[in-house]
Amino acid sequence: xxxxxxxxxxxxxxxxxxxxLVCASVQPDSGREQSLPRSDQDSEEQTENIQVQLTRNAVMxxxxxxxxxxxxxxxxxxxxxxxxxxxxVVIVQSKxxxxxxxxxxxxxxxxxxxxxxxxQTEEVQQMVVPNS
Amino acid sequence: xxxxxxxxxADxxxxxxxxxxxxxxxxxVIxxRAEDDSHLHWQPASAVEITASGAAKVSVLIDSDNKYYVxxxxxxxxxxxxxVESLLGNAAAGDRRVFFKVHKDAQAMYFEPxxxxxxxxxxxxxxxxxxxxx
Numbered sequence: 332x333x334x335x336x337x338x339x340x341x342x343x344x345x346x347x348x349x350x351x352l353v354c355a356s357v358q359p360d361s362g363r364e365q366s367l368p369r370s371d372q373d374s375e376e377q378t379e380n381i382q383v384q385l386t387r388n389a390v391m392x393x394x395x396x397x398x399x400x401x402x403x404x405x406x407x408x409x410x411x412x413x414x415x416x417x418x419x420v421v422i423v424q425s426k427x428x429x430x431x432x433x434x435x436x437x438x439x440x441x442x443x444x445x446x447x448x449x450x451q452t453e454e455v456q457q458m459v460v461p462n463s
Numbered sequence: 464x465x466x467x468x469x470x471x472x473a474d475x476x477x478x479x480x481x482x483x484x485x486x487x488x489x490x491x492v493i494x495x496r497a498e499d500d501s502h503l504h505w506q507p508a509s510a511v512e513i514t515a516s517g518a519a520k521v522s523v524l525i526d527s528d529n530k531y532y533v534x535x536x537x538x539x540x541x542x543x544x545x546x547v548e549s550l551l552g553n554a555a556a557g558d559r560r561v562f563f564k565v566h567k568d569a570q571a572m573y574f575e576p577x578x579x580x581x582x583x584x585x586x587x588x589x590x591x592x593x594x595x596x597x
Contacts, residue, residue: 340478348484348491361591450579452576
């Protein structure tokens with residue numbers, strides 16, 4: 332029986348190392364970049380910004396419930412003529428049970444319409460219940 | 464009388480090379496798995512327009528059990544900002560990319576605080592998504 336030369340095993344194993352390391356690093360991630368304004372840059376004129384509310388499976392634009400297709404059209408109309416970045420801020424409020432997949436679809440529409448997504452988390456309100 | 468010295472041969476045994484290289488292989492593979500998040504369970508959400516995002520220093524992941532991970536290490540919600548900030552260090556504006564990998568069914572009460580934390584420390588957020596199938 333002819334055995335393979337033992338000195339070759341080092342080369343084989345080294346090639347295996349290179350192969351696995353390259354395999355581990357060649358899978359590039361793809362996705363979408365999102366610029367979020369820093370919280371200290373929030374404008375004081377929040378009442379004039381467009382507000383989008385998200386629930387588990389619905390989307391509201393300034394309080395009006397819309398279908399996804401209608402939302403894109405209505406949003407484009409709302410952003411039309413707004414040039415300054417601070418005017419293009421769209422405040423997104425999500426209910427706690429809003430799924431990420433739904434959030435991604437809506438924020439993508441806002442990005443495509445030229446809006447700047449700003450997240451407004453629900454504020455925790457403390458209520459004091461008077462003793463009866 | 465001249466006594467010739469006998470030259471002794473001291474070679475590294477070639478048989479050992481295979482073992483050394485194999486141990487190196489195991490070491491690097493384990494090291495790579497500890498650093499990345501490929502072993503975590505999550506499914507990306509889909510979007511119409513996605514682009515190749517290149518590389519990022521930091522990845523924040525929320526898995527199917529709503530647990531938070533920064534570069535593959537489990538952290539608490541309140542630790543995300545600190546961990547991301549320490550990993551980003553003093554990186555320049557274009558070099559502060561943070562991959563955000565969220566399970567598609569994760570709820571806003573879990574992913575919004577993470578987005579806020581990344582934004583707070585000046586990370587450039589990149590949502591890792593898959594191409595929407597028509």
